[in-house]
Structure formats: C-alpha cells, structure tokens
Amino acid sequence: MKDVELVIKSNKKVSKDIYLMRLEGDTSEVKNCGEFINITLPNHYLRRPISVCDYGTDHIDILFKILGHGTKDMSEFEVGKKLKCLIGLGNGYNIKTDIKPVLIAGGIGIAPFLSVIKKYNSLGIKPTLVYGARTKDDLVVLDEMKEMADIHMCTDDGSYGIKGNVVDLIKQENINVEYYYACGPYRMLEAVAKAFNEGEVSLEARMGCGFGACMGCSIKTTNGPKRVCKEGPVFKGKEVLW
Numbered sequence: 171m172k173d174v175e176l177v178i179k180s181n182k183k184v185s186k187d188i189y190l191m192r193l194e195g196d197t198s199e200v201k202n203c204g205e206f207i208n209i210t211l212p213n214h215y216l217r218r219p220i221s222v223c224d225y226g227t228d229h230i231d232i233l234f235k236i237l238g239h240g241t242k243d244m245s246e247f248e249v250g251k252k253l254k255c256l257i258g259l260g261n262g263y264n265i266k267t268d269i270k271p272v273l274i275a276g277g278i279g280i281a282p283f284l285s286v287i288k289k290y291n292s293l294g295i296k297p298t299l300v301y302g303a304r305t306k307d308d309l310v311v312l313d314e315m316k317e318m319a320d321i322h323m324c325t326d327d328g329s330y331g332i333k334g335n336v337v338d339l340i341k342q343e344n345i346n347v348e349y350y351y352a353c354g355p356y357r358m359l360e361a362v363a364k365a366f367n368e369g370e371v372s373l374e375a376r377m378g379c380g381f382g383a384c385m386g387c388s389i390k391t392t393n394g395p396k397r398v399c400k401e402g403p404v405f406k407g408k409e410v411l412w
C-alpha cells in the first residue's frame with residue numbers, strides 16, 4: 171500500500187453516468203489485476219474505493235458510475251486536478267494459465283476486466299467475456315476490449331443481446347465455464363458461485379479504512395471472517411458464505 175498524489179490526465183464520459191478517468195503519477199505499487207485504490211475526495215469524510223481498470227508504472231485508469239455525491243463530484247473533476255489516493259490495495263485475481271478463462275461481469279463490474287483481458291492476451295490467451303447489465307446504457311465495452319476477448323452480452327430488459335442474466339446467457343450459448351473470474355452485484359456473484367464449480371468473485375463492501383484496520387468490511391467465509399479490503403476483494407466463489 172502506498173499513499174500517493176495522482177494527477178487527472180483525462181476524465182471522459184463513456185456512457186450514461188459512467189466515466190473513464192486516467193490518473194498519472196507513481197503507480198508502481200499496483201501489482202495485480204483486480205486490486206483497488208481508495209480516493210480521498212474534498213468535502214467527503216470517507217475515501218471512495220474504486221477498482222483498477224487498467225494500469226502501468228505511471229498511470230491508473232478507473233471506470234466509475236455515478237452513484238451518490240462522491241462519484242458525482244468525481245465526474246466533474248477537471249484535467250490537472252490532484253487527488254490523494256491509497257494504491258496497491260487488495261489481493262486481486264489469481265491469473266491461472268492452465269485453463270480457458272471465462273470473465274463474468276455485471277454492470278460496472280466490468281471495471282477490473284480490461285487489465286485482466288490485457289494480461290491474458292500478453293500470455294497468448296483470448297478470454298471469454300460474459301457481460302450483463304440492466305439495460306443497454308449500462309453496457310460499456312471499451313474499444314480496446316473488442317478484439318481482445320470473445321464477448322457475449324445480455325440485458326435484463328432485452329435492449330441489447332439476449333434478454334436475461336449472465337447465468338442464462340452462459341447456459342443458452344453453451345459456454346464452457348471451466349474457471350471463472352466474476353465481478354458485479356452481490357446477487358449475480360452468488361448466482362455464479364452456485365452455478366459453476368471453480369472460480370473467483372470480487373466482492374464490494376462498505377469500507378471504513380480500506381486497508382485492514384477497522385474490520386468494517388468483514389464477511390463470513392468457510393475459513394472464518396475475512397476483510398474484503400485486505401484478504402479480498404477477490405475470494406473463491408465457494409469460500410463465501412452467501
């Protein structure tokens with residue numbers, strides 16, 4: 171974990187209420203796909219945890235959806251603004267190379283998967299991405315992703331792709347899920363973990379400190395209580411007591 175000051179290089183609206191922001195500075199502490207950062211926002215007491223969407227040694231990209239006042243403020247931040255961030259938080263995904271990975275995203279849960287897809291591509295593997303959202307406007311396929319993964323999409327209202335959820339889509343299209351990596355709403359993660367044998371889920375929790383000190387983000391697992399910010403946010407799907 172490192173406390174750094176990062177500068178906003180760009181902040182673009184990519185869909186209704188969804189923004190892609192590039193932060194530049196010393197980001198060498200980010201080591202793994204699926205980690206998150208915790209951003210101090212002026213006039214807000216608690217930091218806001220946001221997944222690393224993509225990263226290099228001098229930048230982090232984040233993809234965020236306006237949910238409340240904090241993310242609304244973030245959407246209005248201008249290029250050049252400095253943000254204090256804790257980076258290098260959480261464990262991240264365990265990138266396995268002996269399987270054909272299936273990435274399963276729900277809504278803004280797509281955020282960590284750009285770096286996961288890039289990582290697999292660098293290893294010569296084109297992953298499958300199963301991506302669901304409530305409606306078409308909530309689906310954000312970043313241009314770079316299109317050639318890098320086999321993408322299957324669905325929406326709850328049928329406005330894009332098949333009408334249904336990600337588990338329906340996987341069954342309907344006979345996608346073989348040998349090992350999955352999932353990120354999205356809690357109920358989606360629960361359904362995925364119960365439908366398929368092996369894989370990892372990235373959980374969200376209301377966070378206080380964000381680095382293991384307050385126990386505010388504990389969840390129940392088969393191995394006792396665990397902190398989403400420290401032992402997570404990625405857990406084995408079968409380990410979580412849903």
Ligand SMILES: Cc1cc2nc3c(=O)[nH]c(=O)nc-3n(C[C@H](O)[C@H](O)[C@H](O)COP(=O)(O)OP(=O)(O)OC[C@H]3O[C@@H](n4cnc5c(N)ncnc54)[C@H](O)[C@@H]3O)c2cc1C
Nearest residue numbers: 216219220221234235237238239240241281374375376377
């Ligand atoms: C590990 C992790 C990764 C995340 N990654 C992303 C991401 O990549 N993109 C994205 O859009 N969102 C992500 N979220 C959710 C994001 O943190 C919340 O949407 C954001 O904190 C809401 O802040 P707000 O001020 O706009 O909303 P408000 O509702 O006004 O926030 C009120 C308070 O609740 C807390 N809070 C609200 N929702 C959440 C939540 N789901 N998790 C934790 N704290 C919350 C806020 O920190 C704040 O203190 C992530 C959450 C976690 C835990």
Ligand code: FES
Nearest residue numbers: 378380384385399
């Ligand atoms: S948020 Fe404090 S321990 Fe996780």
